[in-house]
Amino acid sequence: MAVPLLIGSVAIGASAAILAWRARPNPGATPLVWLLIGQSWWSTCIVFSLSAGTAAEAVFWTKAGWIGVMTVPVAWILFSLEYTGRDGYLTRRNVALLAVLPALTVVLAVTEEYHGLLYIREAGVTARGSVLVDQGGIWYTVAAGYTYLLGVLGIVPILGLLSSGATAFRGQSAALILGVTTPWATNVLYNMGAFPNVGIDPTPIAFAISGVAYLGAIDRFRMFGANPAPAWRAKQFLFDHIHEGFIVVDGHDTIVEMNRAAAETLGVDVDRALGSPGSDVLPLSEPFRTDGERELLTVGTGSASRSYDVGVSELTDRRGETLGYVFTLHDVTRYLQQQQRLKVLNRVLRHNIRTETNIIQGYAERTSGETAETITQRTARIVEISEKGRDAIDLFEDTVNDRAGTSLAGLLERSLADARDAFPAVEFEFQRPDEDAVVSEGLSVVVDNLVENAALHNDGEDQRVTVAADVDDDRVRIRIVDNGPGIDDYELDVLNSGTETPLRHASGLGLWLVKWGTEVIDGSVTFEDNDPTGTVVTATVPLRRRGGLPHHNA
């Protein structure tokens, strides 16, 4: 019965080897070919040993079989590393080191009659005339131990794929683990004396199962059509090459990992920085916090200085215990320089506009009549536009610097109070939220402009603006409803397109401020028609936390 099973295992192994050969140069294909050749050769030698006419011939084929025996574990570990993308370990030196003990074992098997470290001898003849061969010795134990060790080491990276989200990878890894554990388990049981009456090492017979498993992995689960190798490499690649700096410290503030970008930013050598205290390498002005707050780190002086937004994330184990922290360094130098330029530009423009408009208004006041009044109104409008520009700058600055946030109810009340002063003819209604909440200060620009827009263009006899707010688990929704003429579709189209051209633009800055304001605080805004006239604007923004501020001056 053993011979037909062994022949079957050779048929399956050879078929799988050919398929694997054709799959070259996919990761893992070449080592898998060697693994399958090794196990097929092992089975072949057992077949020839069992069919041998003399004891010497049987011993010869058993010795020859050791080439296959020792090829399998080395090929398996090479396959495992290459298939899972860890081929960086497969240097010539490492492969040669892995092959030293197997090569020595083959030499000892061939020369066994001279030393006895590994003996291979005739152990009798079966009823069918097959010569039985007994093997053992100290080196046999060493070789078996080495084989088991490489077997386990090879399984480890593949085990990780069992929990992969991709069905193909789960199937491939399950088939591979079945393929390698079946003969290994058989061999362990045989060496423990579990098969006393078999007469031969039944491991090669189990190769029939592993061959089917490998065939299944190749054909059914497209082992060389969907390969996980890039995934592992990609993580390392991203870590090494991403523009953001990454520093990983353990729970004792010791740096355990750092990417190139972080090393370049901080002007340190990666190898030297590893093992150093994180606080020495990363000069933060205050103890770091992991609550999502960020700190600005400036490196260098003068015009060569660069600014980094530093974020901290906590790494925890499965029980939630802190393992360490990941610091991210995001270069915001250009952003800050741009902001600085905008501020200077805005200040200069605003100052000059105000000065020039004051002069124009002075001249206008020297005359009288409708023309003078128009000039005064228009110059006031110019000043107003320049104030909007300032609001735009303040909006981004407030959002960046706003760590505490502000009370939603207080923010809405302030905005309505200002609007009531500016538009006394308009009836304002405020529907307070059921509970207060803390929101970004940047929301004030959004609300101010929406309320102003609702009141300013409302030119009917019964002018009403309603502001309502409600708070849910993580968002705040503010609705501003008016009964005015409504916002022109053209204005909304320009706003939605996100850009303007000289021929296609909105009439002012107000709606842009609303759009930018909601975007900069991760919110959104929608515009709907009110019935019978007017507009319903809904701004939805993130909630910092429920309840009001404990020490807020709103």
Next chain:
Amino acid sequence: MASKTNEPPVSTDAAVPWHADVPESVVDVGYRVRDVLTYSSTYLVFIAMIEVLTVHLVLSLPLNPAPIVVGLVTFAVYAGDRIADAADDEMSSPERSAFVTRHRTLLSVLTAITYGLAVALALTGGPIALAITLLPGGFWILYASDWLPSLGSHFKRLKRVLIVNSTIVASAWAIAVVGLPIAFAEASVTPLAAVVFVYFLVDTFVNTEIPNVRDVEADAAVGVSTLPVAFGIRRTRRILYGLDLALVAFVVIAFSVGILTAAAAAAILVGLGYALVLAWFVGRNAAPGRLAIAGEAKHLVVFALLLVFTTGI
């Protein structure tokens, strides 16, 4: 056996076809069967098995698994070659290339399984049978696969090297066809076996070069150096005449010194006469694919004659 597929070219003849009265579905099935047999080189399996049976008859060997093993290996190697050359064959054999590309996965699995079965069967014949069974696969790796060039720029696919390419093909098959039945029978290598080996070696070489005439432009385009590419069609025809005539002389000598029996010599000489006639058509025939198939079918003629001469069937 030859290394190229020999499917007939597409007919553009507007005349009423011979099968006009046959139901369309039957004709369709017939064409499909023909396509599968020719494009996958399955017909070569039968030819190869007949060649091994011819060796059995000439060497008076008992019937053994050798014909099945050679048949399985033939399918695995030739269909595998079709898969590897599908892209190169687009110019010379677009229909075959399309067929192989469409059924690539199935053919790939089938060829792997058939070679695996052949290797397993060969184990029952002992180490020499196994080695001979592995030989065509090993030669194919040297001959056609990209493995050899991958070792370095100075190693190019042997398929591209003049004479070496056809000699490797002929050697692998001659050794398998003659050696495998001997190995399975555990018979010794006799002078008669050597004569039969030389016959199959030269004959397979000739049959390998015949389809190269049709593929001369495509081979030249992809850098494969064959006799027609290197010497032109007319000189290739003369070389093939020369090889066939040399083989005739060799067979006559083998018969005259008593190595070959009269029956075997007569059958082989008739086959060689048939080969010489085919050589005349080389480069003159409008359907070179059919010419190559006719070249392979010569083994059926030799086998049939041997059966008649030796058994009186």
